[in-house]
Amino acid sequence: MLNFSKTQIFGVAAFLAVVFVGVPLFIAATGRSDFYFTLTSVALLAIASAGVWLTFYIGRINIGQGAFALVGAYVSAILVVKAGWSFWISLPAAGLFAALIAVLIGLPILRLRGVYFAMITLVLTQVATLTALALPITNGAKGITNIPLPGAISIFGIPLVPDFSTLENSRMAFYFTATILMVITYAALYRLVNSRLGHLCRSMQQNEELASSIGVNITYIRILIFAISSFFGGLGGAMFGSISQSVYPATFVVKDSVDFMLNCFLGGLGYVFGPMLGTLVLYFGWDLLFEFGKYQMLIYATLLILIIRFLPNGLLSVRFGKGGGK
Amino acid sequence: MTALIQVKDVTKKYGGLIANNAISFDVAENEILSVIGPNGAGKSTLFKMIASFTPTTSGEVTYQGERISNLKPHIVARKGVVRTFQETTIFKSMTVRESVVVAQHLRAKASLAGYFWGSKTAKDDVTAFEKYADELLDFLGMSEISNEQASNLPQGSLRALGIAIGLATDPKVLLLDEPFAGMNHDETMNMVNLVRSVRDERGVTVMLVEHDMPAVMNISDRIVVLNFGEKIAEGTPSEIQNNEKVIEAYLGSVDDEIGM
Ligand SMILES: Nc1ncnc2c1ncn2[C@@H]1O[C@H](COP(=O)(O)OP(=O)(O)O)[C@@H](O)[C@H]1O
Numbered sequence: 211m212l213n214f215s216k217t218q219i220f221g222v223a224a225f226l227a228v229v230f231v232g233v234p235l236f237i238a239a240t241g242r243s244d245f246y247f248t249l250t251s252v253a254l255l256a257i258a259s260a261g262v263w264l265t266f267y268i269g270r271i272n273i274g275q276g277a278f279a280l281v282g283a284y285v286s287a288i289l290v291v292k293a294g295w296s297f298w299i300s301l302p303a304a305g306l307f308a309a310l311i312a313v314l315i316g317l318p319i320l321r322l323r324g325v326y327f328a329m330i331t332l333v334l335t336q337v338a339t340l341t342a343l344a345l346p347i348t349n350g351a352k353g354i355t356n357i358p359l360p361g362a363i364s365i366f367g368i369p370l371v372p373d374f375s376t377l378e379n380s381r382m383a384f385y386f387t388a389t390i391l392m393v394i395t396y397a398a399l400y401r402l403v404n405s406r407l408g409h410l411c412r413s414m415q416q417n418e419e420l421a422s423s424i425g426v427n428i429t430y431i432r433i434l435i436f437a438i439s440s441f442f443g444g445l446g447g448a449m450f451g452s453i454s455q456s457v458y459p460a461t462f463v464v465k466d467s468v469d470f471m472l473n474c475f476l477g478g479l480g481y482v483f484g485p486m487l488g489t490l491v492l493y494f495g496w497d498l499l500f501e502f503g504k505y506q507m508l509i510y511a512t513l514l515i516l517i518i519r520f521l522p523n524g525l526l527s528v529r530f531g532k533g534g535g536k
Numbered sequence: 537m538t539a540l541i542q543v544k545d546v547t548k549k550y551g552g553l554i555a556n557n558a559i560s561f562d563v564a565e566n567e568i569l570s571v572i573g574p575n576g577a578g579k580s581t582l583f584k585m586i587a588s589f590t591p592t593t594s595g596e597v598t599y600q601g602e603r604i605s606n607l608k609p610h611i612v613a614r615k616g617v618v619r620t621f622q623e624t625t626i627f628k629s630m631t632v633r634e635s636v637v638v639a640q641h642l643r644a645k646a647s648l649a650g651y652f653w654g655s656k657t658a659k660d661d662v663t664a665f666e667k668y669a670d671e672l673l674d675f676l677g678m679s680e681i682s683n684e685q686a687s688n689l690p691q692g693s694l695r696a697l698g699i700a701i702g703l704a705t706d707p708k709v710l711l712l713d714e715p716f717a718g719m720n721h722d723e724t725m726n727m728v729n730l731v732r733s734v735r736d737e738r739g740v741t742v743m744l745v746e747h748d749m750p751a752v753m754n755i756s757d758r759i760v761v762l763n764f765g766e767k768i769a770e771g772t773p774s775e776i777q778n779n780e781k782v783i784e785a786y787l788g789s790v791d792d793e794i795g796m
């Protein structure tokens with residue numbers, strides 16, 4: 211099952227080298243340490259986008275990942291600030307809580323397909339924002355601020371991760387944390403897609419009726435996938451809150467949910483690594499267009515439409531042709 | 537005759553329309569039973585209720601004495617009653633072999649997590665699925681097209697693929713809705729032989745809906761005739777061919793169509 215081709219191994223090795231060696235060297239040489247922050251954001255958004263991509267894999271357009279990122283950010287912030295948990299434990303807890311919410315919401319809404327499901331998920335982000343404004347525990351519009359930086363991890367007295375607040379360069383530490391998390395996320399996604407669960411998802415994406423006639427419990431798989439997707443959203447959101455050391459109701463808004471979805475379209479729905487590339491391109495694309503001032507949105511939207519029109523299978527389709535990269 | 541499937545007083549109403557009205561009959565183990573009738577008679581509706589794709593309005597269907605109607609399709613499939621579709625319903629962007637592999641998932645011994653981590657059981661499962669897929673495709677005479685993408689197949693092969701997917705689940709009862717539709721004479725005869733060997737060699741009980749009368753008369757042990765949601769006759773092919781009611785209500789004057 212783990213029989214990768216030479217090109218695949220080379221590609222992954224090159225990617226890891228760039229991320230873990232190339233980028234730090236480049237930043238050290240140019241002194242552009244602000245790049246760490248930018249690339250960390252890309253990595254975290256790519257984690258959330260991976261979740262959206264997975265819901266595409268069962269044939270559902272998910273425009274609600276911002277809601278789960280927001281849930282994750284708040285859960286982690288509350289656990290760290292109010293309950294005094296270590297950030298490192300709050301991180302998986304945030305993912306699991308987002309997954310739990312996804313199960314509860316998914317039970318009724320995953321029956322819907324196509325544009326109906328998309329519309330409902332679009333509303334979710336707004337609901338999450340309004341909930342954050344209304345609940346006492348989330349502190350309303352003031353949000354949660356002054357979140358302490360992640361603390362140290364040590365096992366049997368051996369320090370594994372230093373306390374981030376003692377570091378001179380916490381940006382670099384966040385960069386490594388976020389990219390490691392991203393690599394794990396995409397490795398897990400790759401495995402999932404290429405294991406039986408992935409095959410069952412594909413069967414459902416192509417024909418839910420036929421899938422159920424061969425005995426696939428489509429309700430269960432849908433919920434499971436939506437929960438995993440939201441777990442990724444919660445994880446990305448929690449980490450994001452920790453880096454900015456604050457969470458507000460508007461930390462993730464509808465535009466973020468739309469971006470998560472666009473990242474997937476742009477990179478390519480047929481490729482596991484599509485959303486990662488899509489996130490990178492979209493994030494930098496938006497920034498590069500900053501110079502155009504008030505025309506930024508117009509140009510951005512036009513370019514997106516052109517790309518989706520002429521590359522319906524995403525940017526990666528240029529490189530691999532149909533069905534590659536999986 | 538011991539009944540494997542019993543259809544008991546099954547009624548289906550769509551608003552004011554009675555698609556099936558108090559239908560009852562038994563299906564014996566190892567039988568090939570056809571359900572015939574003009575378009576809109578309620579044949580597909582009946583199959584959908586047997587496989588729990590749609591609930592009955594009243595009445596029930598049992599398999600080995602257990603109710604299988606008004607459940608969920610995947611639960612009925614797990615019990616061994618599997619339906620194929622009237623429309624060519626397939627997994628478009630999978631190859632023939634991939635479709636047949638994925639359709640075997642009910643036989644999986646490893647858990648989904650086991651597959652994720654690549655456990656030994658999971659690897660053995662995959663090997664076994666692939667081996668069986670090749671065997672099955674060989675049995676169905678489809679080895680040559682096993683690596684073709686389903687969306688590229690001609691109509692006849694699509695029907696065969698639909699049956700292959702159904703068979704891959706290792707069913708006890710296979711419900712085939714118009715398996716010969718869109719096939720020419722030779723293809724139909726091939727398929728008739730195939731369905732018969734599915735029953736003879738694999739012990740699968742077959743229920744089918746079909747319009748091709750010569751094929752139905754050739755293949756069926758017994759036939760149930762529906763008309764406007766009512767069961768108007770039941771019997772062997774020769775009984776049906778000579779049944780006054782059938783000739784009058786359904787076959788009318790086109791005697792030659794039933795191959796007499
Ligand atoms: N989902 C549905 N909603 C309303 N009416 C339906 C539905 N499905 C089937 N019918 C009606 O039930 C009758 C029987 O249909 P069907 O079982 O498909 O007939 P057959 O397969 O014998 O051609 C038809 O009049 C059809 O229009």
Ligand SMILES: [Mg+2]
Nearest residue numbers: 579580581622
């Ligand atoms: Mg029909």
